[in-house]
Amino acid sequence: MRLGYARPVASAITGHTGVLHAGAQLSHRGWVVSLTLAGAPRTDIFAQQALPPGRLVAVQVKAEQGGGFFLGPELAQSSHGEADEWFVLVSLREPAASPAFFILPRAHIAAAVGTALACFGSSYRQLGAQNFEGYAGCWESMESAPLDAPWRLPRWHWDHRHKWPEAEDAGMPIEPPPDAPVV
Numbered sequence: 001m002r003l004g005y006a007r008p009v010a011s012a013i014t015g016h017t018g019v020l021h022a023g024a025q026l027s028h029r030g031w032v033v034s035l036t037l038a039g040a041p042r043t044d045i046f047a048q049q050a051l052p053p054g055r056l057v058a059v060q061v062k063a064e065q066g067g068g069f070f071l072g073p074e075l076a077q078s079s080h081g082e083a084d085e086w087f088v089l090v091s092l093r094e095p096a097a098s099p100a101f102f103i104l105p106r107a108h109i110a111a112a113v114g115t116a117l118a119c120f121g122s123s124y125r126q127l128g129a130q131n132f133e134g135y136a137g138c139w140e141s142m143e144s145a146p147l148d149a150p151w152r153l154p155r156w157h158w159d160h161r162h163k164w165p166e167a168e169d170a171g172m173p174i175e176p177p178p179d180a181p182v183v
Contacts, residue, residue: 014064014065034074042106058083063091064092069128070125081173101136107125119156131157134154152181152182156182
């Protein structure tokens, strides 16, 4: 017998587990971490560097358990101005295994979602972790401003950049970096 609430509960637990893992990693790396209340727009964690200059960043976390990251179309909107907004994507594995973390600025998520929507239209549902391999373990990128973070999306996102009208606003370069992975 399948209970009507089983999937949302499992989804909520996955999300909460991702937030806790991301917060622990940030704390371990010298950030003072504060989790937000559920439903805070665009932010799951506020993190401030413990050492001067003590920069404050907003972090949104998405977690998955092998099926890909559900990144809704609303995420195709980039940061407001030069906001210090980041994403940590958490790929959960077996309970005894460490998760994989993908760390990238909100503008890069906006580009990934925007180009996926432009390419696949309404059939777009989620992006697999392979789309973010270039950002695996890149915690050090959060030590600089989001605008300074290198673009590491796979090449196919640039193949569809022209179909996404907000690409320039998101700061997505016209050409992919020479080392952009082919997925």
